[in-house]
Amino acid sequence: MLPDKLKKTLEKQIAHTDHPRELVVDAMLALQDHYGYLSDAAVEEAASLLGMSALEVEELATFYTFIYREPVGKYVIHVCDSLICWMDGYESVKNYLCEKLNIEVGGTSTDGLFTLLPVCCIGYCDQAPAMLINRKVYGDLTPEKIDQILEKFRSEA
Amino acid sequence: MPTIIIDDREIEVAPGTKVIEAAEQLGIMIPRFCYHPALGSVGACRVCAVKFLQGPFKGVQMSCMVDAQDDMVVSTTDKEAVAFRKYVIECLMLHHPHDCPVCDAGGHCLLQDMTVSGGHGIRRYLGKKRTYPDQYLGPLIQHEMNRCIHCYRCSRFYQDFGGYHDLGAMQSANQTYFGRFEEGILESPFSGNLIDICPTGVYTDKPSRYFGRRWDYERSPSLCINCSLGCQTVVSCRYRKVVRQEARLSESVNGHFICDRGRYGFFYNSLAQRPRSCIVDDQTTSVDQALAAVKQKLETFADKDRAQAVACAGSTRNSLETLAMVKHVCQTNRWQPPAYFEDAAATYKLKSAISRLEPDLTVSLREIESADFIAVLGADPLNEAPMLALALRQAQRKGATVAVFDPRPIFLPFEFKHLPANLDMIQTDLGALLNAALEPAALKKLDGSAREFYASLATVKQISAARQAEIVALAELLKASQRPIIVCGTEMVRRQTPALAADYALLMQAAGKSVGLFYVMPGANGFAAGLLADEDVSVETLIAGIEKGSIKMLILVESNPLWQFPDRHRLEQALQQLEVLVVMDYINSEVAQKADIFLPTTTLYETGGVYVNQEGRAQGVKPAYQGGIPIAQTGHGDHPPRVYGTEIPGAEPQAAWQLLAHLIGTGQPLTAEDLRAEIWQWLAKIDSGFKALPCVADIQPQGARFFQAPHAAERFLRERPIGGADNDGQLEVMAVEMTFGTEELSADSACLKALAGSPVIFMYSSDAKQLNLTDGDRVSVELNGGAVEARLQVTANMAAGMLIIPRHKDLDWQKMNTDKTFVHKDQIRKLKD
Numbered sequence: 001m002l003p004d005k006l007k008k009t010l011e012k013q014i015a016h017t018d019h020p021r022e023l024v025v026d027a028m029l030a031l032q033d034h035y036g037y038l039s040d041a042a043v044e045e046a047a048s049l050l051g052m053s054a055l056e057v058e059e060l061a062t063f064y065t066f067i068y069r070e071p072v073g074k075y076v077i078h079v080c081d082s083l084i085c086w087m088d089g090y091e092s093v094k095n096y097l098c099e100k101l102n103i104e105v106g107g108t109s110t111d112g113l114f115t116l117l118p119v120c121c122i123g124y125c126d127q128a129p130a131m132l133i134n135r136k137v138y139g140d141l142t143p144e145k146i147d148q149i150l151e152k153f154r155s156e157a
Numbered sequence: 158m159p160t161i162i163i164d165d166r167e168i169e170v171a172p173g174t175k176v177i178e179a180a181e182q183l184g185i186m187i188p189r190f191c192y193h194p195a196l197g198s199v200g201a202c203r204v205c206a207v208k209f210l211q212g213p214f215k216g217v218q219m220s221c222m223v224d225a226q227d228d229m230v231v232s233t234t235d236k237e238a239v240a241f242r243k244y245v246i247e248c249l250m251l252h253h254p255h256d257c258p259v260c261d262a263g264g265h266c267l268l269q270d271m272t273v274s275g276g277h278g279i280r281r282y283l284g285k286k287r288t289y290p291d292q293y294l295g296p297l298i299q300h301e302m303n304r305c306i307h308c309y310r311c312s313r314f315y316q317d318f319g320g321y322h323d324l325g326a327m328q329s330a331n332q333t334y335f336g337r338f339e340e341g342i343l344e345s346p347f348s349g350n351l352i353d354i355c356p357t358g359v360y361t362d363k364p365s366r367y368f369g370r371r372w373d374y375e376r377s378p379s380l381c382i383n384c385s386l387g388c389q390t391v392v393s394c395r396y397r398k399v400v401r402q403e404a405r406l407s408e409s410v411n412g413h414f415i416c417d418r419g420r421y422g423f424f425y426n427s428l429a430q431r432p433r434s435c436i437v438d439d440q441t442t443s444v445d446q447a448l449a450a451v452k453q454k455l456e457t458f459a460d461k462d463r464a465q466a467v468a469c470a471g472s473t474r475n476s477l478e479t480l481a482m483v484k485h486v487c488q489t490n491r492w493q494p495p496a497y498f499e500d501a502a503a504t505y506k507l508k509s510a511i512s513r514l515e516p517d518l519t520v521s522l523r524e525i526e527s528a529d530f531i532a533v534l535g536a537d538p539l540n541e542a543p544m545l546a547l548a549l550r551q552a553q554r555k556g557a558t559v560a561v562f563d564p565r566p567i568f569l570p571f572e573f574k575h576l577p578a579n580l581d582m583i584q585t586d587l588g589a590l591l592n593a594a595l596e597p598a599a600l601k602k603l604d605g606s607a608r609e610f611y612a613s614l615a616t617v618k619q620i621s622a623a624r625q626a627e628i629v630a631l632a633e634l635l636k637a638s639q640r641p642i643i644v645c646g647t648e649m650v651r652r653q654t655p656a657l658a659a660d661y662a663l664l665m666q667a668a669g670k671s672v673g674l675f676y677v678m679p680g681a682n683g684f685a686a687g688l689l690a691d692e693d694v695s696v697e698t699l700i701a702g703i704e705k706g707s708i709k710m711l712i713l714v715e716s717n718p719l720w721q722f723p724d725r726h727r728l729e730q731a732l733q734q735l736e737v738l739v740v741m742d743y744i745n746s747e748v749a750q751k752a753d754i755f756l757p758t759t760t761l762y763e764t765g766g767v768y769v770n771q772e773g774r775a776q777g778v779k780p781a782y783q784g785g786i787p788i789a790q791t792g793h794g795d796h797p798p799r800v801y802g803t804e805i806p807g808a809e810p811q812a813a814w815q816l817l818a819h820l821i822g823t824g825q826p827l828t829a830e831d832l833r834a835e836i837w838q839w840l841a842k843i844d845s846g847f848k849a850l851p852c853v854a855d856i857q858p859q860g861a862r863f864f865q866a867p868h869a870a871e872r873f874l875r876e877r878p879i880g881g882a883d884n885d886g887q888l889e890v891m892a893v894e895m896t897f898g899t900e901e902l903s904a905d906s907a908c909l910k911a912l913a914g915s916p917v918i919f920m921y922s923s924d925a926k927q928l929n930l931t932d933g934d935r936v937s938v939e940l941n942g943g944a945v946e947a948r949l950q951v952t953a954n955m956a957a958g959m960l961i962i963p964r965h966k967d968l969d970w971q972k973m974n975t976d977k978t979f980v981h982k983d984q985i986r987k988l989k990d
Contacts, residue, residue, distance in 0.1 A: 043338070053322035054338040062327045062334075 002045055006034055010049055020050045024060055028067050037068040065119050066135075073108040073115040075153050078132040081118035088128035093141050094118075097131075100150060113157055114150070161225040163207075164233055176220040176231055177205050187233055188242055188271045190249075190308040190356045192221040195413045196318060202308050203245045204271060208235035217241050239276070246275040249306045252287045253357075260304065262358030265371040268306060271356075289334055294324075295342030296908040297349055297417060299363045307333050310354045320550050320570025321345035335359065342911060345570070346543050346896050349420040353404055353413070364421065364908045365393075365401040377781045378405055378858070380768055381419035382474060382681035382761055383903045384542045386522055387770030388415045389858070392762060397805070398427040398787035399762050409521045409774070409859050416543035417912070418896055422903035426760045427787050430745045433807040436755040444809055447756050448819045454710060454737045454754070455820065461491065466709040468493035468699050472716035473680020474902065475813065476766025477775070480682060481836045482814035483714050484689050484843070489821050493708060494694045497686035499722050500975055501695040503679065506647045506655050507687025510676045511773070512865050513659035518666070519772050519862070520642060520673030526551040528673060530638035533561040534587055534658050535580065536646030536677045539569060540895050542771075545644070545677065546570060558634045562587050563646075564956035565893055566919050576627060577956040579889065580650060584657050586624060588614040591661055593632035599668040607667065610660055610873040641665055642673035647683070649891060660873050678771040684863070685769040688844060696722055697975050703731040710737040714813050715758060717746035720901050721964070723892060723978070725971035726942045741813050744905065757810035759784060764812040767856065773863040777856035784808045887979040888924065888960040890940065892970050899964040916965035917950040924958065925951040928982055938962070939984035942972030946988060960985075 010027055014020045027049060031042040038046075038061055047054040061067045065078070079094050094105065097116055101109045108115040124130040127139020138149055160169045163180050170179045175198055177187050190202035198221035207220045212229035217238050220231070232238065250272060257263040289302035312325045312335055323344045327334045337343070351360040374393035379402070381388040388411035393401040402423050404415040425431070435447030442450070458466050469492055471483040480497065487495045498504050525531065525548040538546040549559050550571045559573035562583035567575050576586055592614040600611055617625050617632075635641060643665075645658035655676060662674040678684055696718045702708035711732075722728045732738060732751060740752035743760045761768075763784040769775045786807030791797045818832055827835065840847035846863045850856075898904060898913025918936060920928075930936060932951040937944045938960065947968055955961060960980060962970050 040339075055323050055325050055327075058338045059325050059327050063329045 002031070002034065006030065007049070014049060021052055021056075024050055024052070024057060025064065025067075028057070028061055028064075032067060037071050043069075065117070068115075071108075074113050074157060075133050076115045076117060078117050078119035078122065079105075080120075080122050080124070080128070080130050080132075082121035082125075084121075084125035085129040089141075090129050093129045093131070093146070096143050096146055100146065113154065159225050159227045159229075161227075161229045161231065163231045170225050172224075174225045176207065176223050176225050176229070179225040180207075180220065180231075180233065185233055187220050188246075188275060189221065190267065190271070190306060191310060193310055193314075193354060193413075196310060196313045196354075198222055199309060199313070202249070202306070204242055204249070204275070206238050206241045206245065208232045208238040210235070243276050246272055246277045247281070250277060250280075251282050252303070253306065254286065254303045256304070260301070260358040261299070261361040261366055262304075262355070263370065266358060267356035268304075269357075287331060292336045293340040294337065294360075295348070296911050297363055297421060298343065298351060299361045299366055300336065301359055301361065302334060302336065304358045305333075305335060306357060307335075308356055310356065311335050311351050311360065314350060314354050315345060315348070317554075318551075319345050319347045319350075319547065321347075324348075324351075346417050346539065346912075347414060347547060349417045350404065350414045362401055364424075368400050369393075369395045374400060375782050377779065379762065379781055380681075380776055380778045381415060381422065382768060383419045383422035383900050384544075385473075385678040385680060385683050385771040386410065386542045386544050387681065387768055387774060387776050387860075388419055388544055389776070390415060390419065392423065392781045394762070394782040396788040397782065397785040397807075398789065399423050399781065407523075407859070409523055410770070410776075411544050412523060412526075412548075414544070414547065416547070416896070418543055418900065418903045418909070421906050421909050422900070423762070424907065425744050425902050425905040426762050428745075428905060429790050431743065432745050432749060432755065432757045432810075433786060434757060434809055436752070438753060444756065444811065444816075447754055448816070450754050451712075451739055451756075451820065454739075455490075458710060464491040465493060466707065467712070468496070468702065468708045468710070469712040469714065470496040470696060470699060470716045470718070471686065471714045472497060473678075473683040473686050475682055475686070475715050476761065476764075477682060477685045477769060477840075478766055478812070478814040478833060478836050479714060479817070480685050480689050481840050481843075482817040485836070485839050486817050486820050493699065493702065494691040495689075496695050496699050497690045497716075498679075499696045499718065501693050501698060502652055503648070504687060504690040504692055504695060505652055506650065507678060507683060508690070508692065509653075510645070510647050510655035510659075510678070511684060511687055512871060513656060514674065514676070514773055514864065516862075516864055518659070518662055518672060518674040519864075520675050521772055521774070522548050522675075524673060525549060525642055525644070525675060527555070528552050528640050528642040529555075529557045530635050530641040531557055531559045531644060532587055532590070532635075532641070532661075533559065533563065533644040534646065534661075535563055535583055535650035535654055536561075536644055537563060537565050537567055537893065538644070538677070539567075540565075540893065540899075541646065541648070542677050543896055545675075549573075549644075558631065558638075560590075560631055564891065564959045565649075565961055566950075566952045566955040568954075574627065574631060575954060576624060577954065578624075579956050579958055580654075580891075582620075582956075584651070584654055585615045586620055586628065587661060588657075589617050589620045590628050590631055590635060591664055593617050593628060594635035595664060595668045596636075600664070603664075603667050606873040607663070611664060638670065640671050640673070642675055644675045644677065646677050648677075648679045649893065656871075663872060676771050681770075682768050684771055684773055685767075685775075688769075688846075688863075688865075696728075700728060700731040703734050706734075709735060710739070711735050712739040712741070713748060713752075714741050714817065715743065717742065717744070717748045717901065719747040719971075722975075723971055723973040724942060724975050725969070727975075728971075741816055743810065744902070746901075756816055758813040758816065759810045763810070766812075767850075769863055770860075774860040775850045775856060775863055776860040777851075784810065887981055888920075888958055888985075890938075890960045890962060890973060890978040890980055892962050892964050892973060895963045895965065898966050904966045913966065916947045916963055916968035918945070918947045918963075919950050919952060919955055919961035921955050921957045921959065922951050922953045924982075925949065928985055930985070930987055935988040935990055937986045937988050938980055939986075940970075940972040940978065940980065941974055943969075945970055945972060 027046045032038045043057050044054050047057045129141045130139040158169045180187050188204045200219045200222040205220045206217050210230040291300040294300050315324045376393050379390045379392040389405040389407040391403045391405045435442045437450045483495045553571045561567050561575045643658050643662045662672045666672045738752050739754045740749045741756045741758050742749050743758045762781040765779045767777045785805035788797045846865050934949045936949045937946045
């Protein structure tokens with residue numbers, strides 16, 4: 001169940017728009033932040049808040065890369081899977097991450113810390129190959145740099 | 158008008174015509190998946206590529222995305238375009254399962270046709286195919302997602318065209334999935350159209366699954382008789398059974414689509430319990446014996462005075478031939494005049510509606526789509542005539558305002574204005590709207606009675622304060638509209654409402670608007686029945702006659718008053734009092750089981766017939782198959798019995814009009830063809846409008862419009878009620894139709910049972926509050942003839958002071974008065990669950 005405070009905040013935001021569905025992505029992200037991922041129940045909650053059908057929310061939820069319809073690790077790594085990163089070593093970065101975390105793309109490490117997902121262009125082509133971890137960008141990736149980053153998150157966890 | 162050259166042939170087309178449409182006009186069928194004439198272009202599938210050789214575009218382009226323009230030269234056969242299309246089809250086929258041998262779409266699959274015609278014959282892709290799980294979508298549609306080629310026709314039809322939002326496109330790119338959020342019955346009553354528009358076998362017809370290939374079926378043009386709109390269909394028959402029904406394109410009635418009530422409303426035709434033989438006093442007999450028995454009974458009433466003791470009733474599901482024959486038999490034999498409706502008010506309302514359908518006011522269902530303001534008066538489109546709701550939606554999508562003046566909890570699949578009020582107030586509200594919207598100056602042309610009528614309209618100030626703002630806002634929109642239409646119901650409304658609707662339309666016409674008038678009528682042939690019916694004769698007057706003892710013999714022709722007559726107890730008593738009850742029908746109705754003499758009749762699919770829809774459009778249908786008991790029934794699922802015979806088993810039923818012909822005179826009965834010709838001659842004598850109607854064999858696909866001779870004198874002459882009587886804290890009971898479960902023929906379809914749900918009673922929220930009732934309570938309503946029990950649905954979306962009871966198959970609602978029925982609030986009790 002959605003806490004009252006969050007529900008009220010969302011309702012207030014929605015009431016301020018001309019067309020409630022403008023806020024569907026914001027609402028989905030807010031619910032995702034609350035639950036850790038966008039659960040089936042959360043899709044239905046978003047739908048009832050926005051006056052849409054669950055299917056209509058699902059159409060968008062499953063379209064957007066940054067909406068997670070399944071449980072994810074504490075840190076979600078989006079490794080850039082687009083043209084410039086391909087040219088600058090995406091394959092080796094991806095393989096290194098898979099090996100290091102002992103998962104395949106789409107999987108979550110056994111300690112529940114990391115989920116690895118591909119993303120199509122995050123706009124950091126100048127720092128290719130690049131990745132996002134919990135919406136923060138890390139560029140010019142090398143194995144050493146990845147080790148450092150992962151270690152940092154592990155120690156923080 | 159742009160002129161374009163396609164494949165060396167020139168054609169002039171209307172501005173805005175796409176190249177793919179221009180080519181079609183030349184008879185060139187450019188391949189397509191996502192393009193559909195009703196859904197328009199999206200340019201998603203890339204298979205309609207053609208090469209533009211000259212003009213404003215050059216090179217390979219999508220023919221569905223480019224408007225035909227002057228100086229354009231297009232080639233559909235250019236090498237580059239052909240190769241392009243071939244690759245597109247190869248890509249679309251990458252993941253297709255190639256399961257055509259077990260796919261129900263095999264044989265009428267657009268993907269098959271396009272693959273073959275595109276020249277893609279050898280598979281090069283050897284990788285793993287993408288697969289999907291399928292969903293349960295209800296009893297009507299089978300889902301097989303692996304076959305999908307992502308043309309988006311389904312979600313575009315379902316959401317954009319149809320206005321329902323529980324089926325759509327999920328995921329993205331190569332994973333795109335068309336389905337529901339979770340498995341379950343599709344909400345749209347138009348969902349069956351997914352089967353027709355899917356270019357491959359993702360959505361196939363569930364009830365007829367694995368029954369045959371399209372080329373196995375006897376397919377023929379037919380009509381839907383499950384409501385008054387008369388949508389055109391195609392029926393498929395096999396092994397002496399109607400198997401499937403699809404939409405048939407009709408530019409004047411239903412367009413490309415039909416509703417699910419119509420699509421699946423035919424199962425009564427092939428039911429195992431359908432009566433196939435004559436029964437006289439519980440003994441099975443031949444048709445000749447049964448007719449002899451009827452004649453023998455009639456003998457006792459043969460003399461002139463006693464003939465009046467015989468009465469005959471038809472119904473709105475009779476074909477025009479049967480309706481006419483019923484009347485003719487009654488007249489020739491000097492019986493009571495025929496009854497076609499439950500109550501006399503129905504005849505009155507239909508007659509007034511028919512007389513007011515003037516040629517320049519009458520609009521077709523398709524014409525509704527181009528209206529810009531639609532006022533619906535006393536009609537519930539989705540429940541009474543589902544395809545009307547779809548037509549209204551198309552108008553609304555183009556910017557029209559739809560305002561519904563009706564007491565019921567109206568739902569429509571789009572944004573509209575509902576002004577719920579009781580049956581007296583709805584017309585006052587609409588009158589006030591007109592009064593506010595029309596400029597008096599514009600009405601100068603009006604003559605005496607019209608001006609008087611205009612002056613008698615309610616003013617905005619006379620209506621309830623809560624409603625005034627809504628009416629004023631709507632009046633602004635109506636003022637600006639050019640093509641308004643009034644849609645008016647004829648079943649639930651008060652006697653004078655249909656005529657008032659026409660007067661309102663004429664007022665708007667006088668104000669310079671191009672107005673349309675569209676009635677919704679009860680039953681498939683309500684128009685013709687209303688035309689042929691005698692005023693003041695109805696099932697009710699027949700019952701009164703039986704009660705008085707003046708009617709002793711009753712012949713019911715494809716009529717089952719026990720289904721619809723509001724006072725069941727009285728009707729049953731009367732039926733018992735009869736000396737002889739003769740029933741002719743093709744369904745095993747309750748009243749058929751009570752008959753002393755029963756004669757089975759044929760259905761629309763077996764004899765064809767003419768049906769006149771609610772706008773007066775007579776549409777004819779030829780037989781779809783020869784009749785007889787389905788082979789699955791004669792063989793009990795196994796091989797049919799190997800018994801030699803030259804006759805079709807179970808083909809004894811005859812058309813009701815042919816059976817009736819035996820009851821006239823003593824001469825040799827005419828052949829079916831001659832009899833039909835005779836019927837047409839009698840019809841022409843009854844109303845000159847029939848002279849314009851060709852006999853069934855000649856009726857064109859678009860039908861022929863029937864118009865009565867003009868009755869200008871009757872305009873603006875009706876009573877003009879303002880306001881409604883106070884009901885003294887009582888609730889007026891209205892027994893209403895629903896999309897599923899209340900219409901007699903489709904109620905026999907097993908696959909529609911789940912869609913009909915369980916019956917509920919609707920009550921206005923503050924009425925419920927007063928009675929301490931809440932939504933979902935089980936309630937008992939004490940009507941005249943006893944209590945009706947159902948779950949209560951409380952809604953703010955209906956008129957106060959009303960109690961809406963659906964005439965649901967599973968609800969014994971027929972405990973009402975034949976006139977208005979009221980219940981005191983203390984007659985409504987909450988029941989324990």
